[in-house]
Amino acid sequence: MTILKRIGQPAALALGLAGAAGGAAAQDKEPIKFGLLQDFTAVYTFVTGEYNQGQQDYLTLVNEEGGVDGHMIEAIVRDTGNEPQRGIEAYNRAREEGAILFDFLSTPVSRGLVDQVMKDEVVLITPLHGRGDAAAGETFPYVFPTMATYWSQAAILADQIKSSDGLEGKKIAVVHIDSPFGREPMPVLEKIAEVEGFEIRAFPYASPGNEQSATWSEVRRYRPDVVFIWGAGGGQSVSVQQAIRNGIDPAAIRSVVWMAETDANNVGADAMVGLKRFEATATGTDNPILERIVEKVIEPGLGAGDSSNVGSSYYNIGVATMTVAVEAARLALEREGAPLTGPKLKAGFEMIEGFDAEGLMPPITITATDHQGGGYGRVSEWTGSEWKPVSDWTTAYEDIVHEEIETSAATYAGGN
Amino acid sequence: MAYFIELLVNGALVGLMYALAALGFVLIYKSAGVPNLAQGALVMMAAFLVWYLGSLGLPIWIAILAGAALMFGFGLLVERLLLRRMVGQPVIMVVMLTLGMEILLRGLIPGVFGASPKSIDLGIGLAPVIVADVFMNRAYLIGGLVALLLIGASMLFFRTRLGTKLRAVSDDHVASWAVGLSVERAIGLSWGIAGIAAVGAGVLWGSVQGVDWTLSTLLFPAIAVVILGGIDSIKGVLVGGLAVGILGSVIPGYLDAYAGGSTRDVVTSVIILLTILVRPHGIFGREDIERI
Numbered sequence: 001m002t003i004l005k006r007i008g009q010p011a012a013l014a015l016g017l018a019g020a021a022g023g024a025a026a027q028d029k030e031p032i033k034f035g036l037l038q039d040f041t042a043v044y045t046f047v048t049g050e051y052n053q054g055q056q057d058y059l060t061l062v063n064e065e066g067g068v069d070g071h072m073i074e075a076i077v078r079d080t081g082n083e084p085q086r087g088i089e090a091y092n093r094a095r096e097e098g099a100i101l102f103d104f105l106s107t108p109v110s111r112g113l114v115d116q117v118m119k120d121e122v123v124l125i126t127p128l129h130g131r132g133d134a135a136a137g138e139t140f141p142y143v144f145p146t147m148a149t150y151w152s153q154a155a156i157l158a159d160q161i162k163s164s165d166g167l168e169g170k171k172i173a174v175v176h177i178d179s180p181f182g183r184e185p186m187p188v189l190e191k192i193a194e195v196e197g198f199e200i201r202a203f204p205y206a207s208p209g210n211e212q213s214a215t216w217s218e219v220r221r222y223r224p225d226v227v228f229i230w231g232a233g234g235g236q237s238v239s240v241q242q243a244i245r246n247g248i249d250p251a252a253i254r255s256v257v258w259m260a261e262t263d264a265n266n267v268g269a270d271a272m273v274g275l276k277r278f279e280a281t282a283t284g285t286d287n288p289i290l291e292r293i294v295e296k297v298i299e300p301g302l303g304a305g306d307s308s309n310v311g312s313s314y315y316n317i318g319v320a321t322m323t324v325a326v327e328a329a330r331l332a333l334e335r336e337g338a339p340l341t342g343p344k345l346k347a348g349f350e351m352i353e354g355f356d357a358e359g360l361m362p363p364i365t366i367t368a369t370d371h372q373g374g375g376y377g378r379v380s381e382w383t384g385s386e387w388k389p390v391s392d393w394t395t396a397y398e399d400i401v402h403e404e405i406e407t408s409a410a411t412y413a414g415g416n
Numbered sequence: 417m418a419y420f421i422e423l424l425v426n427g428a429l430v431g432l433m434y435a436l437a438a439l440g441f442v443l444i445y446k447s448a449g450v451p452n453l454a455q456g457a458l459v460m461m462a463a464f465l466v467w468y469l470g471s472l473g474l475p476i477w478i479a480i481l482a483g484a485a486l487m488f489g490f491g492l493l494v495e496r497l498l499l500r501r502m503v504g505q506p507v508i509m510v511v512m513l514t515l516g517m518e519i520l521l522r523g524l525i526p527g528v529f530g531a532s533p534k535s536i537d538l539g540i541g542l543a544p545v546i547v548a549d550v551f552m553n554r555a556y557l558i559g560g561l562v563a564l565l566l567i568g569a570s571m572l573f574f575r576t577r578l579g580t581k582l583r584a585v586s587d588d589h590v591a592s593w594a595v596g597l598s599v600e601r602a603i604g605l606s607w608g609i610a611g612i613a614a615v616g617a618g619v620l621w622g623s624v625q626g627v628d629w630t631l632s633t634l635l636f637p638a639i640a641v642v643i644l645g646g647i648d649s650i651k652g653v654l655v656g657g658l659a660v661g662i663l664g665s666v667i668p669g670y671l672d673a674y675a676g677g678s679t680r681d682v683v684t685s686v687i688i689l690l691t692i693l694v695r696p697h698g699i700f701g702r703e704d705i706e707r708i
Contacts, residue, residue, distance in 0.1 A: 045629055049531055208633055213553055218669060233628065234630050237533070266626040
């Protein structure tokens with residue numbers, strides 16, 4: 001998304017608001033404000049543009065269709081540059097403007113504001129980023145991952161290997177960026193290795209991952225059966241290139257959720273055929289919500305960015321995050337009434353049951369104790385032109401994942 | 417043994433590609449006497465420009481040439497609009513100016529062209545070059561050769577009449593003015609040539625990792641290269657690049673398994689620290705370099 005297009009976003013959103021606010025009832029109702037304060041210029045640039053575009057386009061669709069019980073939704077979009085200080089500043093400003101839900105799409109910023117959102121009693125969603133232990137709703141009452149944490153992703157990828165080739169006796173290399181995010185799947189994978197009887201070894205590479213040749217020479221010598229790659233952005237395509245250059249078949253690679261069409265283009269779409277990744281939402285536009293976005297938002301020119309992004313992996317994840325937030329708002333208004341507040345919205349999230357965004361994502365159920373929504377996901381494979389699912393929506397090794405969540409949450413609670 | 421040789425060879429090739437990123441740094445210092453902390457961002461900008469020109473339908477080689485012309489022009493503009501105003505100011509102010517440029521470009525360029533990673537396809541296949549059980553990265557092999565060519569061309573350039581003028585300007589601005597040399601033009605020219613070097617580094621690294629903001633992080637290994645080799649020596653860029661690349665490959669290759677993390681950046685930091693402590697002017701640098 002370019003600067004020029006980004007400047008156009010508030011206007012597009014305003015158009016959506018104006019178009020939908022034709023009814024007198026809508027004009028009487030207070031808008032619901034979501035703070036989408038994200039990193040457009042630093043570390044998360046590989047995902048934020050498409051993700052945020054999906055979020056805004058879906059909110060425009062909701063407004064075009066009359067809002068949530070007549071309440072329009074207003075997105076407050078600002079850049080944090082992945083800096084906690086700027087995130088806090090943007091958060092305070094958006095709070096003053098009345099925002100009751102926040103999505104920073106940045107682990108450092110989200111972590112920096114966890115205590116504050118709980119004190120202010122506003123909702124923080126942390127899909128596919130932030131603290132994995134935030135799934136523990138009793139410890140983090142206002143924080144909602146809403147999608148599979150990295151622990152759940154590792155478990156689902158391991159389960160897919162077990163289902164297809166078996167895990168026993170296998171050698172698995174985990175090639176990861178040398179950061180807390182990169183190391184995150186290791187405890188869960190090590191426990192699964194004990195249960196299933198396979199060997200696992202970590203191969204870290206220096207951030208941001210633009211040069212990994214020494215790491216992959218070592219991986220090749222290890223002669224792994226399967227290689228997990230756990231990074232993000234340009235580092236992911238470098239990992240795949242290095243794997244191929246070291247004679248590792250892409251079909252033996254399993255990736256964290258941060259692997260998308262852009263990475264396939266960087267590697268070479270045909271060269272990456274067979275690679276598998278964790279998937280949190282379906283891709284493409286073959287879904288009722290995406291079809292309505294195309295019809296009511298993109299075609300009338302109300303979209304927030306490049307229309308070629310519609311249906312991409314990260315765009316659809318963005319859409320899915322907002323479908324969950326809007327569903328929570330709808331439930332909260334239905335059961336608790338207006339005006340919508342942080343505590344009411346939190347209650348709305350905890351009422352979500354079996355919600356799958358018309359097939360866009362796995363059915364999630366969020367409760368007061370489980371803010372992850374069950375930790376569902378699936379594995380998909382790159383065919384050369386698209387991602388094709390190779391497993392059903394599922395969860396895996398829930399006891400191991402749950403134990404990790406509880407242990408980590410207890411450590412947090414002990415320190416506060 | 418094959419493992420050691422593989423780490424050594426790939427490290428040397430990566431080091432040559434680091435040297436390409438460092439070349440612009442040295443070219444500007446050698447000509448203008450200014451440490452250019454914006455070189456990482458110039459590499460990133462050059463890669464974005466070439467990608468953009470390619471996306472307009474230009475063949476990649478034309479896009480590279482056009483990108484080189486545009487980056488040369490950008491270098492001239494930097495001198496005309498920014499550096500000329502700094503005449504008479506302490507060197508630290510110029511250093512701060514280049515640091516500000518680095519930060520500005522790192523935010524502005526992805527904002528203008530789109531922050532998501534782009535790809536530059538040079539047509540280099542992914543199959544490795546295998547020689548006696550040693551796997552060599554084909555992209556690094558070609559990148560290393562290109563780096564050698566450009567470094568060699570730069571060495572020759574400073575032996576030409578124009579190159580000699582640039583060295584004279586770097587030595588003493590006032591004396592150069594006194595004998596009729598255009599200091600402003602010389603400094604502008606050095607920034608322009610550094611822009612061309614940035615195209616080489618940006619395109620080669622961009623083809624390997626994709627084009628995004630992380631290209632600007634090449635500044636860190638580039639600084640290690642120039643500190644080790646000598647901030648005003650092109651020969652130093654070559655030797656420093658090879659040393660940083662090889663040490664950053666071989667040591668982590670054996671140490672990472674025991675350290676439990678990647679030690680490459682630690683190795684680079686130690687190179688910088690030890691060089692400053694033991695030989696502040698670097699292996700080939702002149703001892704009369706003014707310290708700031």
